Structures are given as structure tokens and as C-alpha cells.
Amino acid sequence: MQPLLIFSTLQVIIINDKLLTMLNVQDFGAKGDGIVDDTLAIQTAINSGNEIFIPYGTYLISSNLTLKSDIIITGYGTLKANADGLNVFTSGTAGIQNVQIIGITIDGGGQVGGVVDSGFKGVVGIYLTNSSNIIIDKAYIKNCGVINPADPYTDAGFGGFGIYTECRYGQTTNIKIINCTIEYIAGGGMNAGDGIVISGYNSNLAIVPEDVLISNCSIKIVGRNGISLAGGESISSLAKDIRVVNNYISNTQLSGLDIEDGSDIILSENEFYKCGNISYYYNYDSTYPVTYRLRTAIATGQTSNDIMISDTIIKNCNNGITYGVMLNKITNVFISDSDTTDIIQGLANAGDLIITGCQFTSNKDCFNYYSTSQNNVKISNCLFEGPVKIITLQKGTFSNCKFKNGFVFTNPGSENIIWDNCDFFSTSAGIGINISGGPYFQIKNCMVVNCSFNNLSTGITSDYENIIGWQIINCIFANITGYGIRHTNSAGVVSFKRISGNKFINNLTATGEAISIVQSNPRINIFQNYFEFFATCISITNVVSGTDLLDAIVSENLAISCTNGIIIANSTGNWDRCIVTYNNMFGCSSTKISLITGGNANGIVGNNIT
Numbered sequence: 092m093q094p095l096l097i098f099s100t101l102q103v104i105i106i107n108d109k110l111l112t113m114l115n116v117q118d119f120g121a122k123g124d125g126i127v128d129d130t131l132a133i134q135t136a137i138n139s140g141n142e143i144f145i146p147y148g149t150y151l152i153s154s155n156l157t158l159k160s161d162i163i164i165t166g167y168g169t170l171k172a173n174a175d176g177l178n179v180f181t182s183g184t185a186g187i188q189n190v191q192i193i194g195i196t197i198d199g200g201g202q203v204g205g206v207v208d209s210g211f212k213g214v215v216g217i218y219l220t221n222s223s224n225i226i227i228d229k230a231y232i233k234n235c236g237v238i239n240p241a242d243p244y245t246d247a248g249f250g251g252f253g254i255y256t257e258c259r260y261g262q263t264t265n266i267k268i269i270n271c272t273i274e275y276i277a278g279g280g281m282n283a284g285d286g287i288v289i290s291g292y293n294s295n296l297a298i299v300p301e302d303v304l305i306s307n308c309s310i311k312i313v314g315r316n317g318i319s320l321a322g323g324e325s326i327s328s329l330a331k332d333i334r335v336v337n338n339y340i341s342n343t344q345l346s347g348l349d350i351e352d353g354s355d356i357i358l359s360e361n362e363f364y365k366c367g368n369i370s371y372y373y374n375y376d377s378t379y380p381v382t383y384r385l386r387t388a389i390a391t392g393q394t395s396n397d398i399m400i401s402d403t404i405i406k407n408c409n410n411g412i413t414y415g416v417m418l419n420k421i422t423n424v425f426i427s428d429s430d431t432t433d434i435i436q437g438l439a440n441a442g443d444l445i446i447t448g449c450q451f452t453s454n455k456d457c458f459n460y461y462s463t464s465q466n467n468v469k470i471s472n473c474l475f476e477g478p479v480k481i482i483t484l485q486k487g488t489f490s491n492c493k494f495k496n497g498f499v500f501t502n503p504g505s506e507n508i509i510w511d512n513c514d515f516f517s518t519s520a521g522i523g524i525n526i527s528g529g530p531y532f533q534i535k536n537c538m539v540v541n542c543s544f545n546n547l548s549t550g551i552t553s554d555y556e557n558i559i560g561w562q563i564i565n566c567i568f569a570n571i572t573g574y575g576i577r578h579t580n581s582a583g584v585v586s587f588k589r590i591s592g593n594k595f596i597n598n599l600t601a602t603g604e605a606i607s608i609v610q611s612n613p614r615i616n617i618f619q620n621y622f623e624f625f626a627t628c629i630s631i632t633n634v635v636s637g638t639d640l641l642d643a644i645v646s647e648n649l650a651i652s653c654t655n656g657i658i659i660a661n662s663t664g665n666w667d668r669c670i671v672t673y674n675n676m677f678g679c680s681s682t683k684i685s686l687i688t689g690g691n692a693n694g695i696v697g698n699n700i701t
Contacts, residue, residue, distance in 0.1 A: 130152050130156070223264045253286045287319070345385045387437075471490045491512050514542070649674075
């Protein structure tokens with residue numbers, strides 16, 4: 092509802108359907124002409140009443156305006172800083188509560204554009220500590236801080252902040268920052284340049300900034316982060332119970348939103364654009380390279396936990412999301428056109444992670460999950476257009492996901508991973524699941540079930556003892572030019588427990604090998620698979636290995652319109668205690684079943700080869 096204004100000594104205004112009689116700062120001597128210092132007049136008005144009106148005009152402020160409890164300050168005027176180091180509005184340290192700041196513009200008098208050190212240093216628009224029940228609504232805060240001309244990155248005392256809240260002098264709780272615009276906040280990325288800061292900064296860990304809402308705000312062109320949720324120096328309290336909802340954050344030199352320290356954080360319906368990849372205040376490349384985890388839309392820190400990100404759009408940022416220990420849940424997030432990656436682990440040893448219904452569309456390497464603990468990692472209904480890379484994942488499930496450029500293990504130590512009902516496909520004939528970066532990765536006890544591999548050179552590939560105890564069940568391998576499943580050099584390790592119920596189907600031309608096992612894979616069980624239009628259905632060869640191939644079962648497999656069926660060749664090791672039975676290779680045009688071994692040829696019975 093638009094306010095009703097009657098210009099007299101007392102200002103009548105409607106706020107939230109409440110008729111208020113307000114004191115006009117001009118009646119206390121404020122000029123609002125941008126020439127006269129109006130600090131004393133406005134402070135006097137604040138001290139004199141509980142409902143203060145600041146009409147149109149530019150009011151020069153040369154020292155902090157100290158708020159008090161139970162006050163409403165509203166109007167259309169601009170408060171412009173006229174000295175270094177100001178907190179234009181400050182809570183002081185004694186404590187305030189029940190304060191509303193509505194519709195006020197704050198001009199920090201700082202650097203405008205690329206003119207270095209052209210204004211007042213170290214200005215903060217609104218500073219709060221030891222405060223509760225605070226509403227900042229429809230504020231417009233701009234031009235806070237300058238760049239240090241000697242060294243842009245040494246920005247303490249130079250850079251500014253839009254809104255800064257902390258618990259240094261007492262708990263800050265129930266803060267609402269809504270419908271605000273914050274822009275042109277200078278900083279060098281080291282200490283200053285944030286649009287909004289919610290910080291703990293109290294050695295008493297129970298004193299935390301709590302119950303904070305940031306909603307419907309626009310934050311853009313800042314020297315560090317759009318929003319920072321932080322702890323403080325040394326051991327200090329963390330931000331808690333923070334909701335960041337329906338904001339637009341753009342053109343940040345570092346993060347759009349940095350959750351450095353915090354818990355119980357909800358981020359929903361926000362949009363991020365060009366975060367971590369602008370050079371408005373300084374050239375970041377020499378100090379903050381593209382791999383720096385804070386050059387991103389959303390960053391989470393090592394001590395953050397219980398974080399939920401949902402219904403968010405991230406476009407044209409350096410990184411989309413860089414996560415730390417406990418980024419718990421990401422739902423319905425769309426990320427596109429990232430310069431470096433859509434999502435990546437930015438700190439060591441990640442924790443539980445649930446990602447649902449997200450689209451990572453930038454076709455850049457992503458994920459890089461690393462943890463030495465068995466965490467709860469569940470990824471479902473997601474699209475990954477770039478290669479998904481795993482450093483170490485002890486336990487994880489990928490279900491109903493689409494991988495356009497494959498899944499790659501880059502280091503040893505992963506185990507207990509399940510891919511269920513996932514699609515692996517490529518427009519460039521890539522590899523579906525790649526475990527060939529070893530040797531000796533020993534990725535253990537993984538299962539690929541109900542998945543499809545389409546238009547690839549190879550579906551699943553591994554070598555040099557890189558896998559142990561894998562199962563491939565009920566999958567479809569279609570239009571494969573090289574290998575459906577390929578493994579080399581098991582050296583007596585049980586690489587595959589089971590390859591069963593799969594369909595290997597190529598289009599019209601018999602090319603590639605469906606299953607290729609090279610060098611001893613004992614106790615392998617290959618059964619009930621279907622083959623169509625492959626050059627070779629099953630190839631088990633020892634080549635030069637002296638290790639025996641023992642206890643293998645190849646049974647109940649069916650081939651249609653293939654060239655070769657089952658080829659088993661042990662050059663130097665023994666083939667013993669193995670069974671090849673009830674296979675129907677009648678549909679192969681050349682070799683049906685061939686066994687060439689250096690040892691016992693037993694267990695070949697009941698196959699349809701004629």
C-alpha cells in the first residue's frame with residue numbers, strides 16, 4: 092500500500108496497514124541538500140521518537156547513526172557517507188530490538204566504477220550486533236568501500252560492506268532483510284567487499300546469529316561475495332537457521348553465496364549469474380585462479396552442515412557449486428554455461444550428500460568427490476553433461492541419472508557404488524564407466540544394474556587390477572563400436588563376480604566385442620546374456636599371463652546375427668574347474684565356441700553350436 096503523506100511537522104504515514112505519526116528529520120534541522128552535514132539532526136530525531144521519517148533529499152553523514160530499540164525509520168531520502176570507516180546505521184554494542192528500516196537509500200560515498208581510491212574507505216551501510224527482531228525492507232545500499240591502490244587484495248580498512256551482522260557483542264536473532272537492492276560494494280576479496288554478511292564471531296559457541304531471512308533481494312557488482320555466512324577468527328560461533336530465498340545475485344568477483352561456516356541453512360528459489368568471473372574492481376587471476384573454490388555461485392566450507400539448496404538457477408558463473416564437508420541436499424538445481432565446472436568438491440574429505448532432480452549442463456568435468464569415510468551419497472534423477480569424476484567414494488548410489496560424457500575414477504580407494512537405471516550415452520563415442528586410470532585402483536564391490544549404454548566406443552572399461560567384485564546385471568549395451576564390457580590384467584583377482592541378464596545389441600553391422608576379459612579373471616560368472624550384431628560375443632583370453640583361469644562359468648547365453656560366439660584362449664596358464672554350458676551360439680556366422688588352453692579343457696557340455 093502506498094503511504095499517505097501530509098507535509099507538516101508531524102508526518103502521517105501508513106506502514107503495514109498501520110497509521111503512524113512520524114517525526115520528520117527536517118524538523119530537527121536536516122537539510123537533505125547534499126552539502127550540509129545532517130548527522131546531528133538525524134541522530135537527534137532518532138533519539139527523540141520511535142517513528143522517524145526521512146523525506147526525499149541527500150543527507151550527508153559524517154559519523155555513525157546509532158539506532159535504538161522500538162523504532163521505525165522510513166522514507167525516500169538518501170543517507171550519504173561523508174567520512175571513512177562509517178557504519179551509516181549501527182546498532183552500537185549495548186543491544187537493540189524491534190527495529191524497522193524501510194525504504195531508505197544508503198550511499199557509502201565509495202568508489203564508483205574503475206576509479207581506484209576515489210571515495211570514502213571502509214564504509215558499512217548497516218551494522219548490527221547484539222540485536223533482535225530487526226526488519227530491513229526496501230533498502231537500497233550502494234557505493235560502499237574502495238580498492239587499496241597499493242594492493243587491491245589487502246582490503247581491510249578499504250573495502251566496504253552493504254549489511255554486516257555479527258554476534259561479537261551479543262546474539263543477533265530474528266533478522267529479516269527483504270526486498271533490498273545492494274550494489275557496487277568494493278573489496279579485494281580478502282576481507283571485504285560483501286553485499287551481506289551474517290557472522291558468528293563470538294568465542295561462546297552458543298551465541299549465534301539465528302533465524303535470519305534474506306528474501307527478494309538483488310545483490311550485484313561486489314568485490315567479494317554477494318552473501319557471506321561466516322564464523323570468525325579462531326574458534327567462534329557459526330551462523331544457524333538461515334533462509335536465503337528468491338534472491339538474484341550477479342556479477343560477484345568471488346562467490347555469489349559463501350557458506351563459510353553455518354548450519355541449518357536453506358537456500359531456495361535463488362538465481363545466480365556471472366559469479367566468480369568478473370574483474371570489476373581488480374584482476375583476480377593472479378591471486379584467485381579459476382580453480383579457487385570461492386570463485387563460484389555457491390560455496391560451502393569445511394565446518395558447514397545441514398545445508399539444503401533447492402529450486403535454484405545458476406548461469407554463466409566460473410563454478411556452479413563448490414562443496415565442502417556437509418553440503419547435505421541439492422534439489423531441482425539447474426546449472427549452465429559454467430566456465431570451469433558445474434559442481435565440484437572444493438575442500439578435502441566430503442560428507443553426506445543427496446542430489447535430486449538437478450541438471451548440470453555445462454559439459455565440463457565435475458563432481459570430484461573425495462572422502463575416506465563411508466558416507467551417505469545418493470544421486471538421483473540428475474543429468475550430467477560433463478564427465479563425472481570420482482577421487483574416492485566409499486559408498487554411493489546413482490539412480491535414474493543420465494551421463495552424457497561418462498563416469499571416471501581418477502584415484503584408488505572407492506567401493507560399494509551402485510548405478511541403478513542410469514543412462515550412459517555420448518555424441519562423441521566416449522566411454523560409459525571408465526576405471527582405466529590405474530594401475531591397481533582396486534575399486535571394490537560395485538554394481539551396475541538396469542542401466543543403458545548407447546552410442547559409445549566402450550560401455551565399461553577397466554585394467555591393471557582396477558576393479559574387484561563388480562556385478563553387471565540387466566543392462567543394455569547398444570550401438571557400441573569397441574567393447575561393451577572390457578577388462579584387462581586381473582592377475583588372479585576376482586574382477587567380476589557376475590555379468591548376467593544383459594543385452595548387447597548393435598545396429599545391423601556386426602562390430603566390436605560385447606564382453607572382453609583379458610588375463611586371468613577367476614570365478615567369473617557370465618550367464619543369460621543376449622548378443623546381436625557383435626563381432627565377438629564373449630572373449631576370455633590370458634594372452635601372456637601365467638596365472639590360471641579357475642572356476643569360471645559361462646552359461647545360457649544367446650547370440651543372434653553375430654560373427655564369433657565364445658572364444659576362450661589361455662596361452663600359458665591353466666583353464667580348470669570351469670564350465671561352458673547351455674549356450675546357444677547358433678546365430679554366429681563364424682566361430683561358435685573356441686577353446687585354446689594350456690591346461691585342462693573340461694566342462695564344455697550341452698552348447699548349441701550347430
